[in-house]
Amino acid sequence: MALLRCTAAAATTPPPQLATSPRRLRSLSWRRTLAPLHDHLLLASTLRHSSQGRHWLPPAVTCNAQTVVATNMAPGTPVRPTNILVVGATGTLGRQVVRRALDEGYDVRCLVRPRPAPADFLRDWGATVVNADLSKPETIPATLVGIHTVIDCATGRPEEPIRTVDWEGKVALIQCAMAMGIQKYVFYSIHNCDKHPEVPLMEIKHCTEKFLQDSGLTYIIIRLCGFMQGLIGQYAVPILEEKSVWGTDAPTRIAYMDTQDIARLTFIALRNEKINKKLLTFAGPRAWTTQEVITLCERLAGQDANVTTVPVSILKFARQLTRFFQWTNDVADRLAFSEVLSSDTVFSVPTTEMYNLLGVDAKDIITLEKYLQDYFTNILKKLKDLKAQSKQTDIYF
């Protein structure tokens, strides 16, 4: 459905200039930029052209620039396949990707936004941190020098408009990667993103997928369902702290997966030449509803939760309401996932095929029960230790 609309739009109207398209046109305008290949080349060349004037160093000046040339043309120092760039390295998934990469012996460079408190943990692990911002395309090319593979786990922060990082930034990054001869590009997308064009983030992901597929890069697209790490902050911690847990009554099932497993599988896929230019979907061993997750947490924590159930209909209503006003449009985007929740889907895929393709044993993928159990045993043990300690100090004083 969404696909059809895209192509139709592209055929009828020439795409407006992407980077300058006014905010007011919102979704319609960038949907149109999904045009046939020559448009992309055009875009890429305009970007190349515009950045050459200001920021791109002419090839003869520095050795850095010469390395760039060497990646594109035959002679010169070849880029080592162990040099990778992780975009979005401070995120939930990104940091696991960085760690796995470092542990497997890659030389990891992390693209991180300049910020007052820099990501010291990445440097502690032995990664190189470079400052750049996807929403400022002129900062990107320098970070790609000498890089063989780009792993893109970036997503905009919830508080900022989705478009700047997830669409404009990604397009700029992919175009840069094309221009600089990046040899592999790994992109994380969302499962079923082609089925829900009404959710802005999913539509952007889907369009990025298509953009990447048409770009000519060697790519791997990995669609993900849900992170187990997210459940800790959402359910496990509030239950332990005896605070209220907010859940929906939606029957949607999500196949959560541990980000450490995702990172591990990513690198297996990355090294497998057969998986080039393929779209994989990683899903956990079993799909869970919100209610099931809460029940599981209650059982493991040994205490009941204060569950505040919000009907999906109210979420949908809130979304509709906020959509009416332009100033609440970002809010509406943030509530958009309620559409997926209400559409009563199982957010998962059969996994055996994927495991076989990668040559992984299904037993090695951690289940949600095991994951949460590990969490609760560890945290309860820590609590006990702390209590014992505080008792000791009481006696001591």
Next chain:
Amino acid sequence: MALSSKISAYPSKFLGQSLSFHPNPTTIRRSPTHLLLPPRCDKREVDSTGDDNVESETARSQPSVSLTLDDVNPVGLGRRSRQIFDEVWRKFSGLGQISRTPTDETLETVLVRGPMCEFTIPGAQDTTILVVGATSRIGRIVVRKLMLRGYKVKALVRKADQEVIDLLPRSVSVVIGDVGEPSTLKAAVEGCNKIIYCATARSTITADLYRVDYQGVYNITKAFQDYNNRLAQLRAGKSSKSKLLLAKFKSAESLNGWKVCQGTYFQDVVGTKYDAGMDAKFEFTETGNAVFSGYVFTRGGYVELSKKISLPLGCTLDRYDGLLLSVGGNGRSFVLILEAGPSADTSQSKLYFARMSTKVGFCRVRVPFSSFRPVKPDDPPLDPFLVHTLTIRFEPRRQRPSEGTTGTTQDLRSFKLIMEYIKALPTGQETDFILVSCTGLGIEQNRRDQVLKAKKAGEESLRRSGLGYTIVRPGPLQEEPGGQRALIFDQGNRISQGISCADVADICVKALHDSTARNKSFDVCYEYIAEQGKELYELVAHLPDKANNYLTPALSVLEKNT
């Protein structure tokens, strides 16, 4: 109140719930250790008092009797109401989002550095590891792996250049020193528990090889042993690194309990008629030496000196690795015999023996428990825990004339053994020193002998140092990600393939806490994969999974003390 009117525009259903459940949202969320704290009692109080829960910290700190100025300050009220509103909104909008990244710093303690992280190794924070050659191809990855697992890492570098420092993670403590200069190493080994040595000579010039591959290993093992000994002294023999004194012969009384006896392996009828006879004595001389001396002329005869070992309270020999004897004499070889079994019933004891050679003059002899063999081949291997009697036996069989005293004819049937002390060597479950050596593959032909000679000398000096060691000899190194191909562990210089630097680094890090890696040397390389259609054998080995430990099963079949 002004507050309620302000938010009442919002669906009252959520508002009411949220207010009662989230008394103090912002203060709870921020504190980084909150997750680990037991529920605070003051929080409960705030919970129970219905109206107070909108008030923030100020209200709690003061015993709120009446309204203060702060309570009616519109700015403060506005801020507080906004905080509450934000919290409710955060939760509400969180429901409608696809990916909710935990913004909480508190989760880091468990998920990132804590036990939920697949890399974390228990006890790693208390272990300091010195990496020598931290900027080498293997060293760089070793340092990263150690940092990921939470170890404290010290890196020995020659010069603190900015580009060298940039190569290392930030929280690595950098020590400046040169393995060729023993004086610079004292500071480097200070506070270290284990050492990984992956430095190698940059050239194949003999002086360079000698300096790094041989003398470097020697210097650093020496510095490390000195440091260990200093620790052992500081703790007055209570340290796990100090030896256990079994016997010290410094006075005539110290000879009490030692018995001399003699016997024969078989009855020599003919021999007894001629020059048979034997005699031995153990005495304390005027010069202050305890001397066990005598002669054995009888064929198949032997004399022995034995004593029941009495250990200090709380000590058992299973915590020890072997025996150390400080002896002098005329260079005969002896047989050490240990009797092991339940001490109540000596008839069930089993005998274990090991041969020990001495040289002319004083020397110290180490006899590891692992070199003891049962006298009856069917008996189980020696369990040091059960040892109760130690015997030193002399027999004229298999004696070799000692060197040095050429010219004078020796009667190999007479012996003299001056005893100074007998100690038990402390054991370690784990390796103390990991040395990355090489197999000699991939080195240019004309320099290979020199390189190997230096490496072998370095290995030898490590083995002699008394540290628990692991010597890894990888095939030619390749710069590629690790964990891709099956590895072959072998002893005996038979390997033919390369190996990635990352795999070598992984072996080093895994070997740190692996008891099977202690005191072993092994070669490692990728499994040989024949070209299509040229296979001679079926592929048996499989790709090691990073999650489980492949090292223990691979190493447990290899020979120890190599």
